Amino acid sequence: MINKKSFASLAASFAVSALSLPAMAGSLTIDGNFSDWGIKNNGTVAGWTPNSGITYVVEDQSNSNGGYLSPGWGGQAYDAEAMYLTTYTRANGQTYLAIGMITGHDPSTATGGNSYGRGDFAIDFGRNGTWDFGILTADRTATLHQGDVVSTSNANWATGLWSAPGVYDPANSSYVTAVTGGTDVGNASLAISSAFGNMGTLGGNHWFYELEIPVSVFGQYWGANGPTESFDLQWTMLCANDLITLDPVAYVSEPGSLALVLGALGLSGLARRRKSRK
Ligand SMILES: [Ca+2]
Ligand SMILES: [Ca+2]
Ligand SMILES: [Ca+2]
Ligand SMILES: [Ca+2]
Numbered sequence: 001m002i003n004k005k006s007f008a009s010l011a012a013s014f015a016v017s018a019l020s021l022p023a024m025a026g027s028l029t030i031d032g033n034f035s036d037w038g039i040k041n042n043g044t045v046a047g048w049t050p051n052s053g054i055t056y057v058v059e060d061q062s063n064s065n066g067g068y069l070s071p072g073w074g075g076q077a078y079d080a081e082a083m084y085l086t087t088y089t090r091a092n093g094q095t096y097l098a099i100g101m102i103t104g105h106d107p108s109t110a111t112g113g114n115s116y117g118r119g120d121f122a123i124d125f126g127r128n129g130t131w132d133f134g135i136l137t138a139d140r141t142a143t144l145h146q147g148d149v150v151s152t153s154n155a156n157w158a159t160g161l162w163s164a165p166g167v168y169d170p171a172n173s174s175y176v177t178a179v180t181g182g183t184d185v186g187n188a189s190l191a192i193s194s195a196f197g198n199m200g201t202l203g204g205n206h207w208f209y210e211l212e213i214p215v216s217v218f219g220q221y222w223g224a225n226g227p228t229e230s231f232d233l234q235w236t237m238l239c240a241n242d243l244i245t246l247d248p249v250a251y252v253s254e255p256g257s258l259a260l261v262l263g264a265l266g267l268s269g270l271a272r273r274r275k276s277r278k
Contacts, residue, residue, distance in 0.1 A: 021087050
């Protein structure tokens with residue numbers, strides 16, 4: 001599995017014009033309910049696994065290890081637990097990027113004292129450390145509101161408390177948390193669930209963020225056949241005590257699609273020749 005994934009990202013880095021993302025035949029309802037993603041809060045590890053056509057990452061933690069999460073602490077109350085992503089085209093011809101995220105962080109957490117509120121979703125096209133878009137989960141300025149998609153540079157982001165895992169250094173943190181400026185380029189649909197339990201096996205309360213973004217807002221970064229560059233999607237809270245990051249292009253949904261990519265590159269023939277030489 002690990003080999004397959006790294007081979008897939010190698011293939012993706014060669015096949016720049018053929019970045020393929022997971023896609024769904026149907027569409028989702030942006031209502032804060034994850035049943036349409038196939039996610040289940042049934043008290044099992046398998047409950048985190050979504051329907052096919054969705055890429056995801058799970059990093060479920062608890063209050064063990066002194067509440068250490070990486071890069072900071074806080075246990076379940078600051079646990080970024082899972083990120084999900086898919087794409088689909090609606091009957092109107094418009095293609096959408098949909099994002100799901102599960103966290104143990106209460107969205108109503110106020111910022112003050114030792115407490116930090118929710119952050120925004122961040123996208124880095126090119127995976128080059130420059131965060132190009134934010135999707136706002138709260139009103140951030142007089143003109144940048146919850147649900148806005150904002151074109152950003154890194155100067156348009158607040159950062160967290162940590163400069164590296166376990167290193168408290170707010171002045172030198174590069175972990176982006178919330179948008180502070182930039183250009184409003186469009187609107188996402190956003191719904192946040194109320195608290196639920198029984199997610200996975202580690203206990204605690206959880207919340208689900210569900211988003212849908214028309215890919216036209218990404219301009220040059222999204223063409224007729226999908227994103228023009230690989231990208232990272234990230235979410236954290238205002239302290240960045242725990243982050244969750246998804247690189248969806250590294251994901252290959254079916255062995256057949258990897259074989260297709262490798263075949264197109266002539267790599268499968270290369271692999272066979274190498275093998276026969278041994
Ligand atoms: Ca839903
Ligand atoms: Ca957890
Ligand atoms: Ca986590
Ligand atoms: Ca970038």
